[in-house]
Amino acid sequence: AQKITQTQPGMFVQEKEAVTLDCTYDTSDQSYGLFWYKQPSSGEMIFLIYQGSYDEQNATEGRYSLNFQKARKSANLVISASQLGDSAMYFCAMRGRFGNEKLTFGTGTRLTIIP
Amino acid sequence: DAGVIQSPRHEVTEMGQEVTLRCKPISGHDYLFWYRQTMMRGLELLIYFNNNVPIDDSGMPEDRFSAKMPNASFSTLKIQPSEPRDSAVYFCASSSAPGHGSGANVLTFGAGSRLTVL
Numbered sequence: 001a002q003k004i005t006q007t008q009p010g011m012f013v014q015e016k017e018a019v020t021l022d023c024t025y026d027t028s029d030q031s032y033g034l035f036w037y038k039q040p041s042s043g044e045m046i047f048l049i050y051q052g053s054y055d056e057q058n059a060t061e062g063r064y065s066l067n068f069q070k071a072r073k074s075a076n077l078v079i080s081a082s083q084l085g086d087s088a089m090y091f092c093a094m095r096g097r098f099g100n101e102k103l104t105f106g107t108g109t110r111l112t113i114i115p
Numbered sequence: 116d117a118g119v120i121q122s123p124r125h126e127v128t129e130m131g132q133e134v135t136l137r138c139k140p141i142s143g144h145d146y147l148f149w150y151r152q153t154m155m156r157g158l159e160l161l162i163y164f165n166n167n168v169p170i171d172d173s174g175m176p177e178d179r180f181s182a183k184m185p186n187a188s189f190s191t192l193k194i195q196p197s198e199p200r201d202s203a204v205y206f207c208a209s210s211s212a213p214g215h216g217s218g219a220n221v222l223t224f225g226a227g228s229r230l231t232v233l
Contacts, residue, residue, distance in 0.1 A: 033213065033220045045206065045224035052220070091158065095220060097213045101146060102171060103222050105158040 002027045002094050004106035012112050013082050020067070021077040021109050023092030029053075032096050034075040035103065036066065039089040048090075051075060079111075087113045119225035121207050127231045133195040136228045139188055140209030148222060149182055149192050150206040158206075164190065165212075197232045204229050 003026040013019045025034065036048040051059045051066045059066045067076040079086055092106045120139040128134055140147050148163040162172040167184045175182070179198070184190040194201055208222040 035221070037224075043204065043229075044226055045208075047221050047223070050220060095213060095222075099170065101165070101210075101213055102148065102160050102163050103208075104160070107157050 002029070002032075002096060002100070002104045004092050004094055004104055006092055006106035006109050008109045009107075010110045010112070012114055015084060015113050015115050016081055019079045019082050019086075019111065021079075021090050021092075021111065023075045023077065023106060025073050025075060025092075025094050027073075027094060027096065029096045029100065031098075032094055034066065034068070035093040035095065036064070036075075036077045037091045037093060037105075039091065039108075041088070045091075049077065082113050084113050084115060087111060119207055119209050119223055121205075121225035121228050123228055124226060125229050125231075127233065128197055129233050130198055131196045132232075133193065134197045134201075134230060134232075136192040136205050136207075136230070138190045138192070138207030138225060140190070140207070141223055142188070144209035144211055144223075145187070146210045146212065146222075147184060147190050148208040148210075149190070150208065150224075152204045152206060152227075153202075161192070161205075194230075197230075199232045202230055202232050 005024045032053045034051045038046045049061045049064045051068045063080045065078045089108045091108045093103045095103045122137045149161040152158050161174045162182045164184045182192045204227045206227045208224045210222045211219050
């Protein structure tokens with residue numbers, strides 16, 4: 001079974017500072033994908049970044065980067081130079097393969113950016 | 116591409132009534148997922164399909180819930196009879212088969228259907 005753990009229910013960060021959202025995972029699969037989604041107050045689920053389990057380099061997408069530490073089963077999201085529009089719920093998720101293609105979500109972290 | 120299209124966006128109904136939620140996945144995607152989101156339980160997978168065939172329905176709460184995918188471009192989630200505890204946001208998502216890179220693996224979500232059962 002796959003499990004995602006997000007231990008930070010809420011975070012407050014000053015605008016323009018960098019922020020790290022924690023995510024650990026557990027799986028017996030050898031091949032899997034790790035994802036971060038953003039859910040603003042409007043409710044839609046927005047894909048931010050993806051990391052494959054065999055990718056050697058950490059994924060980056062603009063201000064987002066994923067700090068992937070496979071041995072520690074950790075996939076933290078780093079947002080550089082935070083903006084007010086970054087205030088939202090952030091979900092870490094995992095997807096397996098070969099009959100286990102569902103996306104399993106963590107409980108989320110509510111990020112609030114303070115001006 | 117119009118993305119994943121869900122209808123209705125909002126539904127308010129009375130306990131005991133039948134509710135049908137609809138989803139049109141992205142063309143060419145062969146995986147379709149139904150999720151439910153509540154404050155208490157977070158995001159839960161209800162069921163997912165591959166090439167219109169249900170693969171995992173272990174998250175379907177009980178016999179009152181049923182899901183169908185009669186063709187590659189349409190799926191329904193039906194609740195009969197509905198109960199107040201079914202009140203939630205129901206998301207449909209679609210994707211390609213898992214493979215290399217984000218394009219093959221990312222689930223694209225619809226805007227969700229907010230259901231309120233009185």
